[in-house]
Amino acid sequence: MDDPFEMIPINEDDVVMNCRFHLCYSAHEGIDFQDKWIKELIDKKFTDYTFNNNIRINNIKTISTDTIIFDVKLLNVTIAPQAIADDILDKLHDAVNPALHGRTEEMWRELKIFSIGDDKESKEMIEKYLRKLHEGE
Secondary structure (H helix, E strand, C coil), rough: CHHHHHHCCHEEEEEECCCCEEEEECCCCCCCCHHHHHHHHHHHCCCCCCCCCEEEEEEEEEECCCCEEEEEEEEEEECCHHHHHHHHHHHHHHHHHHHCCCCCCCCCEEEEEEEECHHHEEEEEEEEHHHHHHHHC
């Protein structure tokens, strides 16, 4: 594939990319992300978390009792979102392990990565995903 910076008469240093993702983690039963003390454990674990200065976490939001979303801004576009998602998952295990008394290995039902373009469209995609995820319950 041709390098777009060779085809377009601009310098690649002049290009600013705004890459945002929502990392959506859904858990099996047994944890309630809306519990204040669970939220505090997670917030404490992710204070100043930057994945080696490659990301910024804009927000951590509980969207249902079993689903939590990380709004992540990617600062280094050479880092794969899946690597970040896996690292956040490891840190989530560490954060909620005291609450689950070490039963975090089989805790996660699903991880979904959404790229953010329009915030409204992203919200609709996530709501649709959650409806589909909870249909079988």
